[in-house]
Amino acid sequence: MIPSSPTLPLSEPDTVLEVRDLQVQFETIDGVAPVLEGLSYKLHAGETLAIVGESGCGKTIGALSLLRLAPSPPARITGGAILLNGRDILTLPEEDMRGIRGNDIAMIFQEPMTALNPVLTIGHQIVEPLMLHKRLSRAAAWERAVEMLRLVEIPEPERRVKEYPHQLSGGMRQRAMIAMALACGPKVLVADEPTTALDVTIQAQILALMADLKRRIGTAILLITHDLAVVAQTADRVVVMYAGRVVEDASVFELFENPRHPYTRGLLASIPKLSDGNERQKLEGIPGSVPPVGARPPGCTFAPRCTLAIDACRQSVPALDSVSPTHKVACWAVMDKTSKKELERAIV
Amino acid sequence: MSELSSSPPLLQVDDLIVRYPVKKGLLQPRKHVHAVNGVSFTVRRGETLALVGESGCGKTTVGRSIMRLVRPSSGAIRVDGIDVASLSRRQLKPYRRKIQMVFQDPYASLNPRMTAGEIIGEPLGNFGIAHGADRESRIMSLLERVGLGRSHFHRYPHEFSGGQRQRLGIARALAVEPSLIVGDEPLSALDVSVQAQIVNLLDHLQQEFGLSYLFIAHDLAVVQQISHRVAVMYLGRIVEIGETADIFRAPIHPYTQALLAAVPLPDPRKRRTIEPLRGEVPSPISPPSGCAFHPRCPLAEDRCRREVPRAQEFQAGHFAACHVMARNNQYAALQPVTA
Numbered sequence A: 001m002i003p004s005s006p007t008l009p010l011s012e013p014d015t016v017l018e019v020r021d022l023q024v025q026f027e028t029i030d031g032v033a034p035v036l037e038g039l040s041y042k043l044h045a046g047e048t049l050a051i052v053g054e055s056g057c058g059k060t061i062g063a064l065s066l067l068r069l070a071p072s073p074p075a076r077i078t079g080g081a082i083l084l085n086g087r088d089i090l091t092l093p094e095e096d097m098r099g100i101r102g103n104d105i106a107m108i109f110q111e112p113m114t115a116l117n118p119v120l121t122i123g124h125q126i127v128e129p130l131m132l133h134k135r136l137s138r139a140a141a142w143e144r145a146v147e148m149l150r151l152v153e154i155p156e157p158e159r160r161v162k163e164y165p166h167q168l169s170g171g172m173r174q175r176a177m178i179a180m181a182l183a184c185g186p187k188v189l190v191a192d193e194p195t196t197a198l199d200v201t202i203q204a205q206i207l208a209l210m211a212d213l214k215r216r217i218g219t220a221i222l223l224i225t226h227d228l229a230v231v232a233q234t235a236d237r238v239v240v241m242y243a244g245r246v247v248e249d250a251s252v253f254e255l256f257e258n259p260r261h262p263y264t265r266g267l268l269a270s271i272p273k274l275s276d277g278n279e280r281q282k283l284e285g286i287p288g289s290v291p292p293v294g295a296r297p298p299g300c301t302f303a304p305r306c307t308l309a310i311d312a313c314r315q316s317v318p319a320l321d322s323v324s325p326t327h328k329v330a331c332w333a334v335m336d337k338t339s340k341k342e343l344e345r346a347i348v
Numbered sequence B: 001m002s003e004l005s006s007s008p009p010l011l012q013v014d015d016l017i018v019r020y021p022v023k024k025g026l027l028q029p030r031k032h033v034h035a036v037n038g039v040s041f042t043v044r045r046g047e048t049l050a051l052v053g054e055s056g057c058g059k060t061t062v063g064r065s066i067m068r069l070v071r072p073s074s075g076a077i078r079v080d081g082i083d084v085a086s087l088s089r090r091q092l093k094p095y096r097r098k099i100q101m102v103f104q105d106p107y108a109s110l111n112p113r114m115t116a117g118e119i120i121g122e123p124l125g126n127f128g129i130a131h132g133a134d135r136e137s138r139i140m141s142l143l144e145r146v147g148l149g150r151s152h153f154h155r156y157p158h159e160f161s162g163g164q165r166q167r168l169g170i171a172r173a174l175a176v177e178p179s180l181i182v183g184d185e186p187l188s189a190l191d192v193s194v195q196a197q198i199v200n201l202l203d204h205l206q207q208e209f210g211l212s213y214l215f216i217a218h219d220l221a222v223v224q225q226i227s228h229r230v231a232v233m234y235l236g237r238i239v240e241i242g243e244t245a246d247i248f249r250a251p252i253h254p255y256t257q258a259l260l261a262a263v264p265l266p267d268p269r270k271r272r273t274i275e276p277l278r279g280e281v282p283s284p285i286s287p288p289s290g291c292a293f294h295p296r297c298p299l300a301e302d303r304c305r306r307e308v309p310r311a312q313e314f315q316a317g318h319f320a321a322c323h324v325m326a327r328n329n330q331y332a333a334l335q336p337v338t339a
């Protein structure tokens, strides 16, 4: 059964960003270890694509690679392409990258404290890219900075703009960084866990702000998040990653209503839900843990934890294959069933 | 608020007030951020109390005060009945072992020059808990219990992912077998499957060793799942506190109601626009008069603008501070008047 996906138009909208078979490895004295082993996805104008996956599977490294900011050494991009409006940014000189960062592609970093400069005021950090990319005068840029802080619901923005990161609460720092990323009106917004430090009412406000940017100027949003409720509420499409690879790529409806990959199913089953009763629900999680980088098994990396694993799973890596026009999955067991069912249908 | 058992609660916070000075201009009067404005609560042995509330309302400041990382302007923090402000440097050591914190910003709280093994091992050394091979095997087992595995032993914090760093912080807090863990958003960087594993681990430790948790969190589904009681903060004050089931079934304070109404559902067919709280987030430098929530409250009336509402009991153990709700409170009317 293929559920309808009303938000997806028939003709494919403009692809703003395409990641094609991206390979990243860590090169350390202990040796070489692959982190991303063929990451591929497309991001369309005005679309929100969510990336979900187990902690440590490579979401942040993949996001940083889009800006060529993955820490190098040890990280090195060894293959693939990242096409921004058709142009491979992996081949651009560093100088051109500086024009892209913060302007074409802006990023909300996972840990605000690592991204904010502790010795500069919040305002200073928002103003700088505005003057650089948008050629605003200093005064106009400061005005815009105050306005941005107000939009992300920071009280008394006129005062806060002059404060240093340590004077803000965790959630305010996160919002200051969001203000910084949104200020220039980027074509692509990469948001790595943007609302982890926010309560649900302010989170709703921030998500509305991002949706507004999408509507007004067609910003494409790459949303990395562990919060599957946020995914359900805001994403058009979802990419599920496991140990450096995409294991499922589907419209948000198909993903929630008909998840196919055993990892995705385990993930969805682990969502804690608000209940009206008072009995505490017990959540199991998926037994085992994600293999560390450098010790990934051959074949499907999920096989050691998978209850459906068949021999093929331990031998070769399953390819990402279509199960519907808007749903792809990389799993031997799923493919096995599909082919069997198709065979049955053909015989009848 | 009444305590049923006769022994003192593990943690008792009494009318805690914390102000941060604000840089002032010449000739301007000295101003303060009223981060925490008279907060009182207890945590019993083996209990999990969740602290929730709007970003910037003072949750981390409460946690840091308990850790003695910020100096309260007034109020008392008692652990096993002893006022921690009165402790000398020497007396402080066992206290520090008893109470551990998992910090909101994992990266900033981990020494970048130490490996994971050293980070977890350091408190073991400081408190003389385990030595040599014994220490190493303890560290390994802690790493494994938080789902990190031995291969992470020699790695530095910057070589971890966000969620891995957060788990490193949890392992460090657990290492010294504390009585209370103050967890400041300790699960926020974890995917739901790993989160479930950690929740089960914390639950298990509570069952086995009677560990207590003060759990600061934004994810209300997780809060409902792991806490026994919930305290809701708004602009430096606790506006509602009670048993988890009561808070979720029958929230009293208009802010609590707004918070619960804004919880997003993990179902793409149930999309909805969440009505934002109207009005601006208030300033903690000059908090609104009376009930701090009044500028945004749908029920506000004149009295709310003038008078700070006091906490009232609505059901056994379920308190809220709201003038309008208090007027309709049946329970209070039934209680005998006490001095």
Ligand SMILES: Nc1ncnc2c1ncn2[C@@H]1O[C@H](COP(=O)(O)OP(=O)(O)OP(=O)(O)O)[C@@H](O)[C@H]1O
Residues within 6 Å of the ligand: A026, A035, A053, A054, A055, A056, A057, A058, A059, A060, A061, A062, A071, A074, A110, A292, A293, B158, B159, B160, B161, B162, B163, B164, B189, B191
């Ligand atoms: N500098 C580094 N050196 C070695 N390994 C690293 C380094 N940075 C990250 N890693 C490893 O690479 C893997 C991918 O990290 P990444 O930060 O992309 O994960 P993630 O999917 O964002 O996880 P999380 O959800 O926990 O943030 C992790 O297993 C991590 O341990």
Ligand SMILES: Nc1ncnc2c1ncn2[C@@H]1O[C@H](COP(=O)(O)OP(=O)(O)OP(=O)(O)O)[C@@H](O)[C@H]1O
Residues within 6 Å of the ligand: A166, A167, A168, A169, A170, A171, A172, A197, A198, A199, B020, B021, B033, B034, B035, B054, B055, B056, B057, B058, B059, B060, B061, B062, B104, B284
């Ligand atoms: N070191 C500091 N100097 C000045 N002001 C501070 C300092 N630390 C916190 N504040 C202010 O105190 C108030 C409460 O901050 P706190 O970090 O306790 O909030 P919080 O409830 O933990 O918020 P969040 O959910 O966003 O982490 C905020 O207005 C914040 O800006």
Ligand code: SF4
Residues within 6 Å of the ligand: B253, B254, B255, B291, B292, B293, B294, B295, B297, B298, B299, B300, B301, B304, B309, B321, B322, B323, B324, B325
């Ligand atoms: S006291 Fe008044 S303003 Fe405050 S929550 Fe109650 S009704 Fe609203």
Ligand SMILES: [Mg+2]
Residues within 6 Å of the ligand: A059, A060, A061, A110, A192, B161, B162, B163
């Ligand atoms: Mg990450």
Ligand SMILES: [Mg+2]
Residues within 6 Å of the ligand: A169, A170, A171, B059, B060, B061, B104, B184
């Ligand atoms: Mg905080």
